[in-house]
Amino acid sequence: xxxxxxxxxxxxxxxxxxxxxxxxxxxxxxxxxxxxxxxxxxxxxxxxxxxxxxxxxxxxxxxxxxxxxxxxxxxxxxxxxxxxxxxxxxxxxxxxxxxxxxxxxxxxxxxxxxxxxxxxxxxxxxxxxxxxxxxxxxxxxxxxxxxxxxxxxxxxxxxxxxxxxxxxxxxxxxxxxxxxxxxxxxxxxxxxxxxxxxxxxxxxxxxxxxxxxxxxxxxxxxxxxxxxxxxxxxxxxxxxxxxxxxxxxxxxxxxxxxxxxxxxxxxxxxxxxxxxxxxxxxxxxxxxxxxxxxxxxxxxxxxxxxxxxxxxxxxxxxxxxxxxxxxxxxxxxxxxxxxxxxxxxxxxxxxxxxxxxxxxxxxxxxxxxxxxxxxx
Numbered sequence: 001x002x003x004x005x006x007x008x009x010x011x012x013x014x015x016x017x018x019x020x021x022x023x024x025x026x027x028x029x030x031x032x033x034x035x036x037x038x039x040x041x042x043x044x045x046x047x048x049x050x051x052x053x054x055x056x057x058x059x060x061x062x063x064x065x066x067x068x069x070x071x072x073x074x075x076x077x078x079x080x081x082x083x084x085x086x087x088x089x090x091x092x093x094x095x096x097x098x099x100x101x102x103x104x105x106x107x108x109x110x111x112x113x114x115x116x117x118x119x120x121x122x123x124x125x126x127x128x129x130x131x132x133x134x135x136x137x138x139x140x141x142x143x144x145x146x147x148x149x150x151x152x153x154x155x156x157x158x159x160x161x162x163x164x165x166x167x168x169x170x171x172x173x174x175x176x177x178x179x180x181x182x183x184x185x186x187x188x189x190x191x192x193x194x195x196x197x198x199x200x201x202x203x204x205x206x207x208x209x210x211x212x213x214x215x216x217x218x219x220x221x222x223x224x225x226x227x228x229x230x231x232x233x234x235x236x237x238x239x240x241x242x243x244x245x246x247x248x249x250x251x252x253x254x255x256x257x258x259x260x261x262x263x264x265x266x267x268x269x270x271x272x273x274x275x276x277x278x279x280x281x282x283x284x285x286x287x288x289x290x291x292x293x294x295x296x297x298x299x300x301x302x303x304x305x306x307x308x309x310x311x312x313x314x315x316x317x318x319x320x321x322x323x324x325x326x327x328x329x330x331x332x333x334x335x336x337x338x339x340x341x342x343x344x345x346x347x348x349x350x351x352x353x354x355x356x357x358x359x360x361x362x363x364x365x366x367x368x369x370x371x372x373x374x375x376x
Contacts, residue, residue: 018048021055022327025082025089025292029064029108031301032311033092039313039363040090040320046367047324047336050374054329058090063108065096074107080115083292088323091296092316097303106158114152116291118284119182120189121149121263123298124322125270125280128314129345131353134273135247142251143274146193149263150186151284153177154214156260176261178214183221189287190257191229197254202234205242205258205266218259242266246273271298276352278312281319283326295323309358312350314340317366339369 026041028034041058048056061082068074074094076082083089094108095101112118125147127133127140135142157177164170187204194202204222208215219236226234237245239262245252246269258266271280280298297315305311317340325333348365349355357365 018055019053020328021057022087023085024056024058024323025086026058026060027063027089028060028092029094029301030066030096030104031093031303031306032299033064033094033301035306035309035311035359036297036313036316037090037092039359040316042363043313043317043336043339043366043370044320044324046370047332050370051332051335054332059086064094065099065104068099068104068107074104075111079111083112083116086292087327088292089294090316090320090323091294093297093299093301095301095303110156110158112294113284114156114158116286116294117152117288118286118291118294119150119152119186120283120285120287121151122193122283122285122322123147123149123263123267123270123280124318125267125274127274128279129341130347130349131275131279131344133250133275135250138250143270145253145270146197146255147263147267147270148186148190148193148255148257149267150182150258150260152260153179153182154260176211176214176259178217178259180217180221183218184225185287186257187222187225188228190255191225191232191234194232194234194255195229199254200232201254202232203242203253203256204234204236205239205256205262206236207239207262209238215259239266243269246270267298276312277315278350278352279314279318281315281322283319283322285326293323293326295319295326309360310351311359312352313359313363314344314350317363335370335373336366339366339373342369342373 026037028037044056048054063075095104125143125145127143133140133143155176159175159177160173162172190202194200206215206218208219271277277299282296282298284294286293297319299315302311321333321336343365347355348357348362350357350362
């Protein structure tokens with residue numbers, strides 16, 4: 001866009017104008033969710049101000065346990081239609097001590113992931129400067145992983161039931177659903193993710209030695225899909241053996257793909273090995289881009305520290321950085337991650353990483369670092 005001076009034929013410089021405006025749903029929900037989402041929003045707004053290449057608006061949605069206690073439901077009936085009006089969503093955490101977890105999780109987060117077919121849950125894992133891995137004899141660069149979790153079916157499909165409640169012969173079933181289309185699409189996503197990285201290495205997590213139907217299909221589809229990606233080196237690991245490999249041979253891993261349940265567990269182990277759940281981000285993606293994707297920290301609602309101002313905001317800020325990358329703002333993503341790296345490297349860390357800084361201090365430090373990066 002030209003300035004008035006340029007229209008008059010003067011030699012004034014072109015004034016940079018934001019090329020995109022994004023509308024983001026903010027769903028802080030429970031526990032420390034409001035604290036860390038607020039921190040991430042503050043940082044992203046500072047990123048927008050300093051880069052001047054995009055604008056971003058966050059709109060608060062009050063879904064969560066407080067909303068459930070008031071209305072009897074975690075989300076509104078038009079939850080899917082409403083979310084589709086946004087470019088993406090930034091989520092905090094769900095869960096409260098006085099509401100059973102299966103009610104809160106299915107009432108909010110799983111009510112969004114499955115119906116919107118956010119089938120690719122991506123969790124990058126790395127050790128930030130100024131922090132250290134929890135493994136002995138492990139260098140920071142040894143842990144640089146991308147964990148890909150199938151996010152729409154498997155063990156979290158909601159199929160099953162209970163009968164003869166309260167009797168000695170009560171029965172409860174949880175049916176894991178694996179469809180060929182569901183397995184193939186997450187496999188292709190994982191192979192393409194591996195293909196995009198320098199090492200081009202993929203590990204497929206399975207349990208087909210004892211789960212002889214769904215996991216055998218998982219293995220068969222992995223083998224078939226691999227033929228379309230000859231430049232990707234891949235191997236297969238049983239999930240129990242995978243826990244050992246993550247601890248003993250972290251450098252041997254790059255991209256890892258597994259089922260909903262397996263990767264839910266392994267990704268928490270990965271975050272702990274890399275330093276803390278407080279720095280673990282995640283993206284719930286619809287790779288078709290028909291629906292808005294949702295970005296959230298891996299950690300839970302952490303009611304033991306809620307309201308104390310000590311929660312680590314890095315996981316949510318990193319999730320917001322991944323959101324910017326997904327929206328097409330790759331430079332903004334890199335700028336934000338660089339700011340986080342610099343702040344961590346300067347020793348401005350929360351208690352979970354061995355530091356003494358609180359949520360506000362880390363947030364302010366990252367904002368200040370963004371100002372510095374913009375002036376260079």
